Amino acid sequence: MLPAYTPNPMAALLGGGTPIDFGRNYSDGHRIFGDGKTFRGLFLGVLAGIITGILLIWLSLTFALTFLPQHTLTSVSLLALGALLGDLGKSFLKRRMGKVRGEKWPVADQLDLVAGAFILLLIFDPTWLFAYLTLPILIIILILTIILHRVVNIIGYVMGVKEVPW
Numbered sequence: 690m691l692p693a694y695t696p697n698p699m700a701a702l703l704g705g706g707t708p709i710d711f712g713r714n715y716s717d718g719h720r721i722f723g724d725g726k727t728f729r730g731l732f733l734g735v736l737a738g739i740i741t742g743i744l745l746i747w748l749s750l751t752f753a754l755t756f757l758p759q760h761t762l763t764s765v766s767l768l769a770l771g772a773l774l775g776d777l778g779k780s781f782l783k784r785r786m787g788k789v790r791g792e793k794w795p796v797a798d799q800l801d802l803v804a805g806a807f808i809l810l811l812i813f814d815p816t817w818l819f820a821y822l823t824l825p826i827l828i829i830i831l832i833l834t835i836i837l838h839r840v841v842n843i844i845g846y847v848m849g850v851k852e853v854p855w
Contacts, residue, residue, distance in 0.1 A: 700773060701851060731777075764810065771809035772803075775802050
């Protein structure tokens, strides 16, 4: 899951600039995504996830780490892009619900990246997904994601990258 875990914090750290929605509102009068979702953050976040995945592929091949999933460029790209698309989808739904940037939305805030990553894998690389995703692994991913999300957001808040610690 590292290729999916890397994009969100890197997008927050390296993002900024032009919002993906260009500052426009949806038909309900609320922003489409909000100022926190930028082209630079999307691009650099996905790139960071892919680089993380390529590093995992290299480590796996170099040191015969058979306990790691045998990633491919496709799998790491889908995990990285899916994580941020999941976050974008969640932001879109939050705005439709009238929630503002940074407002808590428990469970969705933590698991949006997992949903997005797995949906893209299911659509474009289901063979890889079903080769490595078992029920016990899924449960571990869900629990670990919730814990890591909290820890990384607290670190981002302390560093001044995030406005709220959740």
